[in-house]
Amino acid sequence: MEKILIKNGKVLLFENNDVIIKNRDILVEEGKITKIEEKIPNSPEYHLIDAQNQIVMPGLINTHAHIPMSIFRETSEGVSLNEWLNNRIWPIEDRLTKQDIYNASMLSLIEMISTGTTCINDHYFMSEQIREAVRKLKVRAVLTRVIMDVDNNLQERIDEFKSFYETRLPDEDLITYSVAPHGLYTCTDKALQASANLARQYNLPIHIHFLESIDEIDDIKKLHGKRAIEVLKQYFNGIHTVLAHGVKLDDEDIKVLKTMDCGIAHNPISNLRLGCKIADTTRYLQEGINVALGTDGQGSGSNLDMFEAMRIACLIQGGIHENEARITAKEAIYMATINGAKLLGLNTKIGSIEVGKDADIILVDITKNLDNIIMYPNSNEVANLVYNTTGRNVTTTIVKGNVLMENRIIKGVDVNEIIKSAENIIK
Numbered sequence: 082m083e084k085i086l087i088k089n090g091k092v093l094l095f096e097n098n099d100v101i102i103k104n105r106d107i108l109v110e111e112g113k114i115t116k117i118e119e120k121i122p123n124s125p126e127y128h129l130i131d132a133q134n135q136i137v138m139p140g141l142i143n144t145h146a147h148i149p150m151s152i153f154r155e156t157s158e159g160v161s162l163n164e165w166l167n168n169r170i171w172p173i174e175d176r177l178t179k180q181d182i183y184n185a186s187m188l189s190l191i192e193m194i195s196t197g198t199t200c201i202n203d204h205y206f207m208s209e210q211i212r213e214a215v216r217k218l219k220v221r222a223v224l225t226r227v228i229m230d231v232d233n234n235l236q237e238r239i240d241e242f243k244s245f246y247e248t249r250l251p252d253e254d255l256i257t258y259s260v261a262p263h264g265l266y267t268c269t270d271k272a273l274q275a276s277a278n279l280a281r282q283y284n285l286p287i288h289i290h291f292l293e294s295i296d297e298i299d300d301i302k303k304l305h306g307k308r309a310i311e312v313l314k315q316y317f318n319g320i321h322t323v324l325a326h327g328v329k330l331d332d333e334d335i336k337v338l339k340t341m342d343c344g345i346a347h348n349p350i351s352n353l354r355l356g357c358k359i360a361d362t363t364r365y366l367q368e369g370i371n372v373a374l375g376t377d378g379q380g381s382g383s384n385l386d387m388f389e390a391m392r393i394a395c396l397i398q399g400g401i402h403e404n405e406a407r408i409t410a411k412e413a414i415y416m417a418t419i420n421g422a423k424l425l426g427l428n429t430k431i432g433s434i435e436v437g438k439d440a441d442i443i444l445v446d447i448t449k450n451l452d453n454i455i456m457y458p459n460s461n462e463v464a465n466l467v468y469n470t471t472g473r474n475v476t477t478t479i480v481k482g483n484v485l486m487e488n489r490i491i492k493g494v495d496v497n498e499i500i501k502s503a504e505n506i507i508k
């Protein structure tokens with residue numbers, strides 16, 4: 082494996098409970114960060130990446146997405162979550178072929194690489210084709226096969242999950258797995274019990290939609306005969322659980338979640354788009370609940386740009402808090418990096434730039450020019466990363482020492498071909 086020297090960059094580090102930026106060089110060997118020093122001399126054996134005028138930061142971690150949903154971009158305009166799922170998404174999903182899923186996944190993964198995300202937590206079906214795309218593009222992913230049984234297909238889905246998980250390759254360390262019941266309103270008690278059993282049997286986390294919309298509160302009560310939080314605790318207490326959304330947690334919910342091994346994957350753009358209320362992430366973090374960031378599928382989240390997610394995550398807290406303290410740019414950066422790594426159980430490997438961690442690193446262009454005019458004067462580089470940066474500023478994306486994009490060229494694939502192949506899936 083090639084050794085990489087990232088030279089002359091401004092490196093974003095987490096030190097003494099703070100986010101700081103220092104001029105440092107970084108050496109990557111065997112996929113890991115082996116040195117972070119003021120000056121590391123170049124050598125002919127290194128792949129040299131000049132990071133002059135760039136921020137070098139941990140790759141972003143998208144903790145809730147539906148990888149193939151690139152093809153549903155901008156289909157949610159003007160409809161409620163229920164209407165959108167029932168009338169626009171599920172009928173089309175039923176007709177998708179394996180090739181469609183592969184092509185749609187490739188499109189999402191190049192979008193993800195080009196906007197600086199190095200790890201994605203998926204929640205979908207036809208998982209073999211998603212895994213094939215993930216392998217082809219060498220990103221890091223948590224994969225699954227979603228379980229739900231509103232249409233009585235429970236056993237088939239459990240079998241599909243098992244065969245998917247059991248055909249994993251040993252030593253394929255970029256791909257890990259979760260058990261993913263769709264939600265408490267789309268899974269009967271039987272499906273939730275089966276999911277908990279699978280998670281325990283294989284020692285995997287749970288990844289579930291939880292309180293995405295206030296509409297589901299009554300549906301959950303009708304289906305299970307108790308409150309959402311009681312259902313969650315009944316089945317998943319003691320299992321590490323990724324809760325997508327949690328827009329409307331009350332005092333009792335928070336009290337119970339604090340006793341469970343779980344955290345929130347907050348998807349601010351999708352929540353706003355579907356009119357699903359605003360999760361009070363300021364409070365969740367104050368209460369000690371881990372909050373990370375996600376985009377959700379592009380159907381409701383528009384895109385996989387985690388810089389946009391960071392910015393909106395900060396801004397919307399102003400919509401529910403007035404002058405009191407609320408999350409800042411620094412917290413948004415934690416949410417998109419180290420908090421995400423913790424939520425996915427990967428924080429010993431990724432989530433920060435540290436010696437010994439895997440080299441999941443991105444470079445963000447801050448050159449003084451017209452394209453970056455909104456960053457200057459750059460008196461607060463950390464705030465600028467959150468408020469004035471988009472995924473288009475990312476020049477280079479590295480996952481475990483593999484350079485997937487350099488100077489905005491994605492390696493090893495024909496981007497135009499991928500765009501073309503996903504164009505006509507939804508007609």
Ligand SMILES: [Zn+2]
Nearest residue numbers: 290325377378
């Ligand atoms: Zn979702």
